[in-house]
Amino acid sequence: MEEIKLPKDFVTYPEARKKAFLSLKKLKEEGRRIVGVFCTYTPWELIEAADAVAVVLCGIGEENIPAAEKRLPKNLCPLIKASYGSAATDRCPFFYFSDMVLAETTCDGKKKMYELMGELKHCHIMQLPPGAGGKGALEFWKAEVESVKEDLEDFYGIKITEEKLRAAIRLRNRERKAILDFYEVGRLKPTPISGYELNTVVTSNDYAFDIEEKIKYLEQRTRELTDLYEKEYKGKKSRPRILITGCPTHGVIDKVIRRIEELGADVVGFENCCGPREKKDPIDEEKDPITAIAEKYLRVNCSVMSPNPGRFKAMGEQIDEYQADGVIEVLLQACHTFAIESDAVKRFVTEEKDIPYLAITTDYSMTDQGQIDTRIGAFIELLDS
Numbered sequence: 105m106e107e108i109k110l111p112k113d114f115v116t117y118p119e120a121r122k123k124a125f126l127s128l129k130k131l132k133e134e135g136r137r138i139v140g141v142f143c144t145y146t147p148w149e150l151i152e153a154a155d156a157v158a159v160v161l162c163g164i165g166e167e168n169i170p171a172a173e174k175r176l177p178k179n180l181c182p183l184i185k186a187s188y189g190s191a192a193t194d195r196c197p198f199f200y201f202s203d204m205v206l207a208e209t210t211c212d213g214k215k216k217m218y219e220l221m222g223e224l225k226h227c228h229i230m231q232l233p234p235g236a237g238g239k240g241a242l243e244f245w246k247a248e249v250e251s252v253k254e255d256l257e258d259f260y261g262i263k264i265t266e267e268k269l270r271a272a273i274r275l276r277n278r279e280r281k282a283i284l285d286f287y288e289v290g291r292l293k294p295t296p297i298s299g300y301e302l303n304t305v306v307t308s309n310d311y312a313f314d315i316e317e318k319i320k321y322l323e324q325r326t327r328e329l330t331d332l333y334e335k336e337y338k339g340k341k342s343r344p345r346i347l348i349t350g351c352p353t354h355g356v357i358d359k360v361i362r363r364i365e366e367l368g369a370d371v372v373g374f375e376n377c378c379g380p381r382e383k384k385d386p387i388d389e390e391k392d393p394i395t396a397i398a399e400k401y402l403r404v405n406c407s408v409m410s411p412n413p414g415r416f417k418a419m420g421e422q423i424d425e426y427q428a429d430g431v432i433e434v435l436l437q438a439c440h441t442f443a444i445e446s447d448a449v450k451r452f453v454t455e456e457k458d459i460p461y462l463a464i465t466t467d468y469s470m471t472d473q474g475q476i477d478t479r480i481g482a483f484i485e486l487l488d489s
Contacts, residue, residue: 116304124159124311125197131157131313132201137260140202140225142187143210144382144404145232147249147397151206152272152315153264154256159198160310161205163187164355166468168195175220181438182468183355184213191224199225204259206252208232210408211441228255235410236402246398253394269393277386279315282322284383289329290372291426294342296333299371300362303378307354344369344487347428349419349449351436352377355468360434363477369484373426375419376434381405384418407441415445416452423457429487430460432480437467460486 132138137156141148151158163186172189190196199205208230209215218229230248233241253264283306289297305325312318346369353361353376364371373379385403388396405414423431431453435443446463453461462483466472 116308120308120311124313127311127313128157128159128197128201138202139256140199140205142205142207142214144377144406145208145210145230145401146206147252147401149269149272149276149387149393149397150249150252150256150264152275153268154260154262155268156203156256156260157313158206159202159313161187161191161196161199161202162352162354163190163196164468168193169468176217179438181211181213181436183352183436183439184217186355186468188217188221191221204228206230210406211439213438226259228252232408233402236414237411242398242402245402246395249394249398249401266393269397270389273387273389273393273396275315277389279319280383280386282319282326283309284380286322286326287373287380287383289326289333292330292333292337293345293427294337294340295345295370295372296329296337298365299346299348299374300357300365302371303353303357303361303374307357307378342370344429344484345372345427346370346487347373347375347419347422347426347431348379348434349375349431350433350446350463351439351442353434354378356434356436356466359466359470359473359476360432360464360480363473364432364480364484367477367481367484369430369487372428373422375415375422377406381418407445412445416448419449419452420457423453423459428459430462430483431457432483433461433463435463435465437465 128138137154139151139156139158140161141158142161148158162183165186168189169182169185171193172185176185176188191199194200202225204226205221206228207218209232218227221227230252233244235241257264286306287302290302309318309322346364348361348371361371375381382404385400387400403414405412405418407415433446433449435446450461450463453459460483462479464476464479466476
């Protein structure tokens with residue numbers, strides 16, 4: 105078994121969360137506005153323009169799921185149950201310190217869970233259109249973006265100016281580029297960074313609340329890795345290269361991503377919400393800010409959109425650009441949109457791109473680790489053959 109090499113100053117996800125708890129407490133004591141968020145459809149620029157801090161609330165562990173199942177069905181997505189359970193039990197400092205929650209109806213499970221969460225804290229729910237290209241979809245979504253602005257203004261008693269919105273767009277576009285450049289280190293062959301570090305560093309940076317510092321760190325780490333590739337990796341033999349797709353991998357990073365790399369392959373990229381999906385597409389800085397924000401976020405290629413052709417275009421580009429030898433799709437139990445779309449993903453990967461595909465359906469428990477290891481091991485053997 106190969107040990108995953110990490111930089112000396114590498115911050116693990118749990119440690120980053122603990123550090124973020126203290127940082128958020130300090131910000132709260134200083135009187136900063138704090139907004140809890142969930143998804144890549146969230147218009148963070150509006151939160152930034154409201155002089156507020158955005159903090160991600162998605163649950164990642166199984167310890168809070170039993171509490172959630174007192175009100176939610178057992179056969180529900182673990183991310184939804186973990187998110188609600190941590191909020192309902194007051195075990196999530198991020199939810200505790202949030203003044204309000206900004207969320208969107210990305211699936212029926214989340215939509216109904218937010219109704220329960222609204223009993224705990226003020227929740228503004230953005231209603232997504234069923235498809236990005238449907239008649240009136242942009243106009244509908246633009247009105248939803250405008251409603252966020254109005255709610256933030258009413259809730260905090262402030263005015264979000266066009267100047268602040270434009271400044272927030274420029275800042276977040278710079279952040280997107282820094283994150284995208286960091287992810288694209290995975291294109292190098294052989295890769296000088298593990299997928300575990302890629303996923304963990306970006307996820308941990310969701311809990312770094314100074315965006316300028318976040319950009320600075322990511323740019324520095326990208327330079328370090330590029331230099332490392334030139335000095336130590338360039339010209340060496342590459343291990344099998346795997347692209348991850350499907351559901352968010354925050355809660356299964358150890359049981360899936362780490363194990364892929366310990367069992368002999370490199371995770372070089374993520375075609376999911378933990379990857380560059382939202383980062384590739386900057387907001388137009390010249391247009392009316394509300395229109396530009398609405399257009400940008402409506403282009404996110406999530407399986408909740410029907411139809412969703414943009415996902416396959418983006419996946420094909422990543423397979424080629426990252427020189428992937430195989431694709432592993434991670435499906436969280438009861439995530440119906442990704443589960444249904446997985447058949448089309450399998451056909452696209454195996455027939456159009458002509459590389460192997462593996463689907464892993466799992467949850468946040470460790471009970472299936474042995475089965476997952478067996479399937480991953482066999483898949484890597486296939487890539488090696």
